[in-house]
Amino acid sequence: MDKIDKIVFGDNQFFGINHMSQEKAQQLSEKFFDINNIYKVYDLAFKNGIEAVMLNSNDRAKEICKHFCENKKTHGHLAWYPSIPYPHKYANLVNEKGIFPAINDVLFSNNSALGVLGMVVKGGKAVISKDAIELMKMLVDMEVKIYKGLDVKVVFLQNIVVDLILGYGIKDVFYEYCEYIRKKYNALPGLITQNMPYLKAKLEEWGIEEVVICSSINKIGYLMSPDIPSYMESIQNNDSSKYQLMAMSTLASGAIRATEAYEFINSLNIQSVVFGASSEKNIQETISLIKL
């Protein structure tokens, strides 16, 4: 399996996401309302050596992808780590219409004429055979479309989807997702989870290998189910040729000081860290502290 980048620059800070504080989230959302402020932070990150970017397929990702596609001369070397889907896009529709009409709407209402044609043909088949796998592939295509032209290294499935399906224990969805990402996009499949030890154990049981697993890993056990000891055991015994582990929420939304947080991370059998920051000082500090 291709090695993933040791340091990946995340995007939560740009989109008003802060697990700890709604107020802080709101402030950030105001600051980055102007997309140029997002590009300025990216430039600071690149200046300080960042070469890999994780970007969720939210409302604004399309414009960001377009920007970097148009600036390939200067930014062509970047590796992209999309995470899909943007769950809130679906949440409102699901509230209004129910889950299947919502998927139908997302697939068939918001596409260019050419896109619609292809998807209707494929979708018609999917609905007739009630094939969730076909439906999933269509949703993946729709979400990944915006990253076309960029060098995509890993396509991550968001934890809201991964953990939901993990609860049902449906092997087929995980297997088919991973195969599809490898074959169609020539990228590594990635799974984001808040239940890493359980997910990894299930993947091992199902024989699904060469997957990147991204999960919260921090000293205080925040967003780490079921508990820290299970994570420690799972990480320690991991064979990184089968599963590359990426840590997120390393600072537990700011609850842990950076030096302390990365001292802990550096001591573990982890292959990569994704972090978000919006000041040059924090970007520099984080990069200097990560030693995997």
Added chain:
Amino acid sequence: MNKIKIGIIGMGRMGITHFSIINSHPQVDIIAVADTSKITLDLLKKYVSGLQVFKDYKELIETARPDAIIVCTPPSLHFDICKLAFKNNIHVFAEKPFTADVNQAKSLMEMFASKNLINQVGYVNRFNDVFITVKKYIENGLIGEIIRFKSEMFSCTVAKKEQTESWRSHVGNGSGAVYEIAAHAIDLVDYIIGKPDKIVGTSMNKFLSKNVEDIVSSTFIYKNGCSGTIYVNWSDTSYRKPANKLELFGLKGKILADQHGMKIFLNDDDSKSGYKKGWNTVYITDIFTPVPFYVRGNEFTRQLYHFADSIIAGGKAGICTFVDGYNVQYIMDQLFIDAKKNSIK
């Protein structure tokens, strides 16, 4: 010991989530689901081995014979489903709002009190780390006697003018900002302060929905002199996720809390808690307790595990029973009565 057999009735957004969460419980076996959507049932049958699927909840209860059910249908169906479950000695977790009618809520509360059956309503904030801590602080007298409170909730559940018809668009189904959103804000008041003695000044606005209210506010008054307001808007697009905000003003200080943390202002140092005079900030990361399996927030896992564990322990459910469900239903009913009285023709 044998696993408890659970059936889920209503596989919409909440049913789908609850299935995933409780399926992770080592002593639970989900044996059946019921839903009116054939597509949903076909998909579940195809991908979840051994699962029985039913178009009719009566069949699920009478054929699959579960030990417990999780009810996630539109609220107007809760009464009949819970009644049938009671008749068959089945434990019930009912999503919120408990029912769409206060008399039905009362009847279910009384019914389940007469048998040793676990009964729980899905007011999930009672399982949130921050609100559990707020409740504890108030009980310990951290900010003294509460004089005034404000309980608010915002979401973008209905973000544009209603176009399609669904169960959510009709009065009587248990939809609208009161039943769906204010229910949570009211339950937090009931949980932390208690049931009000009088409800006044209720007003409601309708601007995106055709038949149900989008915004509601009201004032709660208590015999002991305490009073407070609720304000709820389910069409506030400035909120990405639903958010509860609670402000409690007491004789010794105040607390501002949401799902993610709280700020405490104290008039004096509090030696028991260690909080200082002035502002203190408590983050979720300071007080969280992990859950065995995470799908969409610790509180969602905790509430369903509480339901299953209460059944396994063979006792009474301690947190958020049908009594609490009735209390919220009663208050919501009073809101509608008061709002009608206050409207200008």
